[in-house]
Amino acid sequence: MGNDSHARLSGWSVSAASSAKVIARSQHNMPERIRLIQPPLVQPRYRQLTLPVVGALFASQGLEVEACDENVEDLDTSPVDLVGITCHVYNAPRAFELARGFRQRGARVIIGGTFATTAPDLVAPHCDAVVAGELEDVVEEVVRDARGDQLRGLYRASDAAAHKKPAPNAAPDWSLLETSKYFRFNFPLETSRGCRFACGFCTSGQLWPTPRTRPLADIERDLQAYDHGQVELVDVNFLNDADFFRSVLPVLKRAPIPGWLGQTTVADLEAPDLPERFADSRCRAVFVGLESIDADALKSINKDWNRAERFKGVVKRYQDVGVLVQAGLIVGLDGQNAETFRRTLDFLDECQVHAVSITYLHHNPGSPQFAKLQAAGRLHSEDWRDYDGTVPTIQPIGSSVAELERAVEEFLRQLYRPRSIWSRGVHRGTLRHPSQLAHHFMINLSLKTYYEESAADRRARYGGRRGPEKRLEKWLADGASALLERFWRP
Structure with missing residues (x-):
């Protein structure tokens, strides 16, 4: 977005002054809240497991979790320190647009999902961390590094050891979705x-x-x-x-x-x-x-x-x-x-x-x-x-x-x-x-x-x-x- 004083995305407009406030706050406070975002899907109004399961995993690490599903609701642009976005290839441009806007406001952004798993090198330039593979294997490490302001570029679920165990899955937190909208x-x-x-x-x-x-x-x-x-x-x-x-x-x-x-x-x-x-x-x-x-x-x-x-x-x-x-x-x-x-x-x-x-x-x-x-x-x-x-x-x-x-x-x-x-x-x-x-x-x-x-x-x-x-x-x-x-x- 160059040197513009405003970052303009679909659904929001962010001033440079408000960005500075968020940056200043995030330098002094460890993140205790994460906003999860689901960009638009090809079939938009069918309930998905992603936000309820991912939300439950982050909640298990002590984070307060909120969710925004762009398929059924407007983007929440209020300040937040940590953002998680899931994406496929077809909605990756929107995920990158969202990541850019939140990062300009000082938030740290994690991207996961199918495209992040199959092509992490294409996703990495657009966020602070990529989760490739199953979040269950790395969520503890991701949250620990986020709290220490030391997110690294790539978190990849281990293969051999983890995949010999039963498929993990937290109990989905359906309270994160307003089911009447689906x-x-x-x-x-x-x-x-x-x-x-x-x-x-x-x-x-x-x-x-x-x-x-x-x-x-x-x-x-x-x-x-x-x-x-x-x-x-x-x-x-x-x-x-x-x-x-x-x-x-x-x-x-x-x-x-x-x-x-x-x-x-x-x-x-x-x-x-x-x-x-x-x-x-x-x-x-x-x-x-x-x-x-x-x-x-x-x-x-x-x-x-x-x-x-x-x-x-x-x-x-x-x-x-x-x-x-x-x-x-x-x-x-x-x-x-x-x-x-x-x-x-x-x-x-x-x-x-x-x-x-x-x-x-x-x-x-x-x-x-x-x-x-x-x-x-x-x-x-x-x-x-x-x-x-x-x-x-x-x-x-x-x-x-x-x-x-x-x-x-x-x-x-x-x-x-x-x-x-x-x-x-x-x-x-x-x-x-x-x-x-x-x-x-x-x-x-x-x-x-x-x-x-x-x-x-x-x-x-x-x-x-x-x-x-x-x-x-x-x-x-x-x-x-x-x-x-x-x-x-x-």
């Missing part, structure tokens, strides 16, 4: 960390090098805070250790919840005993990364074990017992064209998939794949705000970016037309469980609304400019939750 749809819960697969597009191996499970007692403890919505397992693959998860199922069944959902793989869902076990524990839906129905495309992302015919069998077995299956697709793979999407649409309709989410293939700045694409001149966008999976960032082989975007737009239009939503939703499983049919319609309409948000609107949000609340999306998400709570609570 969709009623979900209650986040973590049962494990990491995944044994090494898909070419996924960063989970960098975030959690060794997959681990959490103690059942901690899972039961966290469920005691349940208030509303479906329990959303935030694990990257909740069936990574299938035997362990079989021991979690009775815990979920006993809990006073209307249902749960989570993300896993086709390979892990094929165990013959799981469909009935899932239904018995009130599983409402599973998200499965189908990615593509093309074998060559799957091979290019190191997921050639994920065959379409296996997926079709999984969908039928689970949906027959009332467990809905949502598919995830990656678009922008080399060789995809309009015909690819027509075949994919026919396949999904034939399978009667509950819902579909798409993600444009992208590789984060700082990764070897990003550097390779950059050297080859194949990066369509280097604006980090575009790296949220909603727009193309890579020039595909076999088509232009414009052709790809038109094909994807037509695919989504056909997928979320009323006829497709109806034909995919009416089958034996939903007829046996009518509230699941209503749930299907509401989720599909909510996704349709989500995909209608423009790239320009998303970039504006990532810059800290919240748009008007999407009342239709909130009504649909909350309506789906209310149905389940009304008809499925034990």
